[in-house]
Amino acid sequence: MSGGNPKPRIHYTKPSITELEIRYATDAAANGWGEHCYDYIRRFEALFREHLGVKHAIATSSATGALHLGMAGLGIGPGDEVILGDINWIASAAPIVHLGAKPVLVDVLPDTWCLNPAEVEAAITRRTKAILAVHLYGNLCDLDALREIGKRHGIPVIEDAAEAIGSIWHGRRAGSIGIFGAFSFHGTKTLTTGEGGIFVTNDDALYERVLTLSNHGRARGETRQFWPETIGYKYKMSNLQAAIGCAQMERAQELIAGKRRVFEYYRTALSGLPLCMNPEPSDTVNGFWMPTLVVDKDAAFDREALLAGFQAENIDGRVFFWPLSMLPMFRQHPQNRVSHSLYRRAINLPSYHDISNADQDRVIECITKLVCARQ
């Protein structure tokens, strides 16, 4: 802190909560019990199906849970391999490990920070059971290339769309295109229920398997009480959380537009600096969950100095995800050169929906001071 009164804190994310969320949550707390204990959950699932354009949705307690259920539903288990990008949040990899399978970490593309299709194809073995396409920070994976590779090898593509609400690939919403999709409603995400997630699919058989797994192994239509037919999971969203989710879904377009406004303001202000931000290739829309800058390789940049500069100005900046292959539980793999070069040059910027232009200007001023072309 630079002495005197600290400037007001600029958080990196925070939810947008209005009277509507409060009204629905209050109603759920007062009335959402007994025969009404699933009302908001059913409504939330219906609103989400409609938003995404998918046949089936199962609300969950987290995206991690949705991924775990979906991969269990695909029969992924011990000895199997699932391919994903090296730069990722651990939540995408953990369910693979929980199922006894192996995450195979491949390099990402320098412009989208998502899976490099050529690296995916090179990593396929007899044991590969799925390709996990994570749409990082709202950026889209090349779904056409990945699905083409998947088709050729008989391997499904899963979409981790936890960060990709509002992102659209050639007219179809992220999360609706792979064999299944998973979303997160954690407090830092574009839409929130505090904690929460959802599993979505257009595949009827997979939906039925996941529905049974999600209900502690009890099949729909089973007439015996307390009669599981298999060992399942318990990753449910509560009616109280779903009530907040219903309000967020009614405001989805507004919340996504807020993220896009914040991104555009940064992009315009930072356009003269030697850096790249989240891309938006033609015929796609980026939901811009997290405005992120990656400084050019040949520019003068010290990530720690920028973070310290933010801290002095009471701004909450965050580092890019680490390559998973740097973490102690995975095999080191510095051969993933793009991943191991990206993270050191990158920073996430504060981006809650109603951040003011004046607060964004404070962030921009810090960056402008500390990112410069090498003389």
Ligand SMILES: *Cc1c(COP(=O)(O)O)cnc(C)c1O
């Ligand atoms: C947030 C996130 C998750 C995990 O979501 P939870 O709801 O916290 O389980 C998974 N994958 C990605 C890409 C995420 O950003």
